[in-house]
Amino acid sequence: MNKKRLNSLAIGAITLAAACTGTAAFGQGADTAPAASPHSRLDTVLARGTLQVCTTGDYKPYSFRKPDGAFEGIDIDMAESLAKSLGVKVEYVKTTWANLMSDFLAKCDIAVGGVSTSLERQKHVFFTQPYMIDGKTPIARCADVDKYQTLAQIDTPATRVIVNPGGTNERFAKQYFTHAKVTVYPDNVTIFKQILDGKADVMVTDASETLLQQKLNPGLCSVHPDKPFQYGEKAYMLPQGDVTFQQYVDQWLHLARATGEFQSISDKWLK
Template sequence: MNKKRSAGIALGAIALITLTASGTGVVFAQTAPAATASSRLDAVLARGTLRVCTTGDYKPYSFLKPDGKFEGIDIDMAESLAKSLGVKTDYVKTTWSGLMNDFLAKCDVAAGGVSTSLERQKHVFFTQPYMIDGKTPIVRCADTEKYQTLAQIDQPDTRVIVNPGGTNERFAKQYFTHAKLTVYPDNVTIFKQILDEKADVMVTDASETLLQQKLNPGLCSVHPDRPFQYGEKAYMLPQGDVTFQQYVDQWLHLARATGEFQSISDKWLK
């Protein structure tokens, strides 16, 4: 006798015992239909706004202009996501150190060059990655040969500078235990510190170094095609909300397949 037939006979026997014990043909125990959990997707549609947490200090992904408006790759992508939902965007300015708490309390999506990490994954869902990236140095162009490796950078006389609260700071504190490490609070003006010879090296995502060397003549990205480690960019979403995650993943898949993402990326990177 196969297992499925055995299970069917067993269930039938249980039903028969229940009916006999009650003395009636009425079944007393019924399985209630499972409650449908509400999704953030429903909340966004009902609210009419998509709340987006972003730092506004990370070109080319997110930058807060003096007029108070955000711009960048992930800002254009957030606008695309909101348009697909038929809602407006509501941007929440945050910091790298406060990103997780702000997202959990105030936002539906976090965007702006957010790197995936296992530590963040403990608290949030990520979309599929939309960009492969990795940490690489940016230095004064005269010093490119001097700072090719982690060992060359991690010397007592090397002045490493890093912005606080994100994966850059964690990377620097893990690998640069001998260098002079300065945590500098402003990720917008941090590159000028290297130009002004107040620091020697910053290690950040290769995509950022490629843009910053264009914006700051005299700075050079060091082997951006061969970063020190593998990294990914993705959007943060509420943990456990599969419905919302699947919607955003499908939107992102279509944006990449149709060339929309590439067009937006080229606009800011080229």
């Protein structure tokens, strides 16, 4: 076979291979539609026209339910801001700390109200970027501040620790106070009055809450809120696996902080 004939056969083989490849690629494109993007909660919220927000309503300054049923606080104003950015209305779902996770998974698009991040919660939900750094610190009658500076000072049989149920405060108390008398008190709104009235000695909660409660309850003092017992963060809970919705909420939160909107809302409730 001469050289000219070999070149001709080679060119033909290449042309045929290219044609087959093109046909296969075309056939694949025709027979198989591009993979659809997973449906996001973002689409659901926009179609529904409402943002369903779980919140306890018992945690000033983040979320508090007034006697008339309306909610107010830092995270309530922030939820309204998020809904406005989406062009929808807010629908609040009242929950408790003990039922926060189950209510969120069943009923809500986002959970707000001073929610602390934790690895246990992270097993079931996504969190936004943190919007506040916080940590557990004591609050006690001002005359007793020197008595409750350390965990060891608190964790004695003579100390009456009071704690609200179902959240990170209760878990902290159960972990660190094995000798003190720990009472689980059901109402996080009136729990601080129990200390003022001498029915309890100390509560360990988030430093930001102790700073507000000492203003609302003269006679109570936050104990070293600038040096809490442990590091903590506050963030918003979102559906696990929904990266699209998480990225939208994260970007909204980033802009709210960068433009000063979050600081303005925070100052409104803390000052």
